[in-house]
Amino acid sequence: MDSDAVAETSPPPAKKVKIESEVTKTSENKTVSEDTKPKGSSAETTATSSDTNGHVAESDVGITQYVSSHQGFTAIIKQRYSDFIVNEVSDEGTEVHLTSTDLPQEVEEQVGSGTFYQKMNVHRWPTHDPDVLSEEDRAKLQTLLDDADKKASILLEMMKVSAVAPDDEGVEGVEAVLAPVDEAAIAGSGGGWDKENAQPSLIPKQQKQTNEHAREWKPSRGNYCRFVLYKENKDTMDAINLISRLARLKTQLFSYAGTKDKRAKTSQEITAFRVTANKLQAVNTKLRNMMMGNFRLVFTRPDFINYYGMQRFGTTSIPTHHVGRALLHSQWMEAVDLILKPRKSGDDSMKKCREEWGKSRDPSAALRYVPSHHNIERTLLETLMKQGETSYANALQALPRNTRLMYAHAYQSYVWNSMTSRRLAEFGYKVKVGDLVIPHSINWEGRGGDDESKLQPTVVTEENQSEYSIQDLVLPLPGHDVIYPDGEVGSWYRELMEKDDLDIDNMKQKNKDYSLPGDYRHLLVTPRDVTWDVVTYNDFTVPLSQGDLDVMFNKPQPESVKEGKFRALRLEFSLPSSTYATMALREILKIDTSSTFQTSLNVTTPTDSEPVKSTVR
Incomplete structure (x- = not known):
């Protein structure tokens, strides 16, 4: 892969x-x-x-x-x-x-005795020749490192290298092996590219770089x-x-x-x-x-x-799929309030924070009572405090994307669980005409391809009904890129989501994070x-x-x-x-x-x- x-x-x-x-x-x-x-x-x-x-x-x-x-x-x-x-x-x-x-052996640092080899991010420099710098340029480099002006820069003429300018402006430096100099000093240098002279320039590392994480990465490590x-x-x-x-x-x-x-x-x-x-x-x-x-x-x-297990829905009296439903409605204030409001059950360490929020809706006051390990609540309150007490959309966007999607996926899971229970209660464990099927072996073999949603189910007909068993039966998680079973089961989806004021035929959202394509899940495992x-x-x-x-x-x-x-x-x-x-x-x-x-x-x-x-x- x-x-x-x-x-x-x-x-x-x-x-x-x-x-x-x-x-x-x-x-x-x-x-x-x-x-x-x-x-x-x-x-x-x-x-x-x-x-x-x-x-x-x-x-x-x-x-x-x-x-x-x-x-x-x-x-x-x-x-x-x-x-x-x-x-x-x-x-x-x-x-x-x-x-x-x-x-792993390949990540061990290479630091020689008395010599430091500074390897700046490689960009089309095919040599590690220690004579790449002339004596004059080495002197310039040492002068730069000794200079109190941290914004100073110099141009170095590279020898024995066919210099090729990078394709993009995001290059953070060149790779070269520098001659032995003071380890602490050389570690403080960074890199840049002089486009006019088609050669690298060195600037002090203390000057803030645009992407330090990328600049320091060695391509030989893989991503x-x-x-x-x-x-x-x-x-x-x-x-x-x-x-x-x-x-x-x-x-x-x-x-x-x-x-x-x-x-x-x-x-x-x-x-x-x-x-x-x-x-x-x-x-x-x-x-x-x-x-x-x-x-x-x-x-x-x-x-x-x-079934999606109970941990999918949280452990408090306000389940996560309620938050997900609010997000699918673009009701940002409701979603934030559901996360922060007081509840009958849950972590006692959050009790004072929730009570304060329910009483005053003052993010700074509630923030005083948030334990350090409650990252979701802390992020919401800090964003509201910094950007305004009504910046609910921004507060939610400040959460990690996986966290936001967790709530939306919880609503999909709730619908799927409900439909599965009703399908089995009404029609039992036999495949019927109108059902959707995917060979159950796919659970263990993997779906293949780069996009799991591309896997499409087969609609059961009178002609192919005998070819499938209950182990092949799937139901969709609601979304804009799935089909629903024919007949009563499909109508149940519409009925349930209408109760939540959601249009099953219009699941695309302006916010792409909540524009859920949907998927298919086997009823039995x-x-x-x-x-x-x-x-x-x-x-x-x-x-x-x-x-x-x-x-x-x-x-x-x-x-x-x-x-x-x-x-x-x-x-x-x-x-x-x-x-x-x-x-x-x-x-x-x-x-x-x-x-x-x-x-x-x-x-x-x-x-x-x-x-x-x-x-x-």
Whole structure:
């Protein structure tokens, strides 16, 4: 694959998941009884709506159906964050693991003893001849470096080189190997181009350059550094924000194939544009429960419903798809207010900030109460404070593009979940005339091409109906470049979006970020490489699986405790990209996966007389 297109054209990698689902151990060594099962745990019962605390339940985001008819059982998902171990599956089909923090050989700096070789960004200079500078020009250069006037410049006549002027004016310098001079002094020089004399000029580096990041990059490195990010109990966006801040880099330089669960041990590949492995490795010493490395220029049936998981919609009483709906309406003030306004649930550290915003709508006053790690709210308030209290559109534009798109995509996910539940409830698990199909093998094989939206579905007819199964069935995420199923299912899309005052036939927006083309998603997914075992234990704070760091530092695999008080189901399986492991667990357990319900099952202070409730995380 062309390395220049990695960030834009690579499909999201699949992932390998290890999970411990903690199953209640009763005196009869059985799972919990029918009487203790929560409502909504059977195949015939759907999830309840928002609870009295204002949290979002599964039914609020369109998740209501199951594939199988077994009764399910009660378990807590992720009692410890270490119960949930997620490893991406790379484009090559291998699991992504952090195994080393060593630097690749090609990025080592070349600094000789007593000699410094300053390599300025190469632009059509084919030689590294140390005699490129004459004695006279070397003297000029030393005079320049000794000059107190930092805006002074000189012209150097280059020898033994066929000088070719750059095609563009953006050249930041020439590549040359300079004769030995003082290391600190020469490190302070930069470069420019004298168009009139068709030769380079040198200016002090202290003078601000237009693009320092590009000027210092060596083309021999390639444009991307790919590495494995291992993290524990931290959201991917927060991790990237922290790395960016510590390395003094822009977050836009990093790209990845999707956010991984916060409450988990996860390993995923990150691509950084023109960032050296040295710079990233140096940050490792400042990280906690995170590390970067690997730098480089069986549950076979039944399927599960390929819902977008609850993490797609946030964990507070104001779900992210409500913000997305406001953005699609170009209601900038409403979108900002939904992000900042008080709510019944959420992070307590933001409570004072939200209360202040709800009371005064004064960004400077609310900003005083924003914790440093709440980057979204901080960015909105800082922009409003600097550009005016009504500059809502500018405040939203100040957010990283991925963050803005997250909200818009959440609305698409909500519509898709709702349509999938209704399609399965009304017509079951058989392909019908008017459905849209794409061979399900594409989930594992990759779509190919540079534009995933180019993959078009086939409309099922009476003539081809027998050629397809429910595994091939897809539904569209709403957008301006998709087709909808014929008949009732297509009319449901129109009906739902009309309730939200959105025109399904006019999804293009003036703001291109919110002009969503749409896509297609399979209704069912089949996991691969499924293994499982049951372990017993006494201490619920002790990890039950190994993360990458545990393997790197030769920590032993956690073992089952004979006659342990508690029991956990440990699962390992592979999923294609853009699927949610929690939705696979939901199919087994038949319980609500929302954070509210899972928190109600969780136990932090068990006693010897009280068995720990079942937990799946």
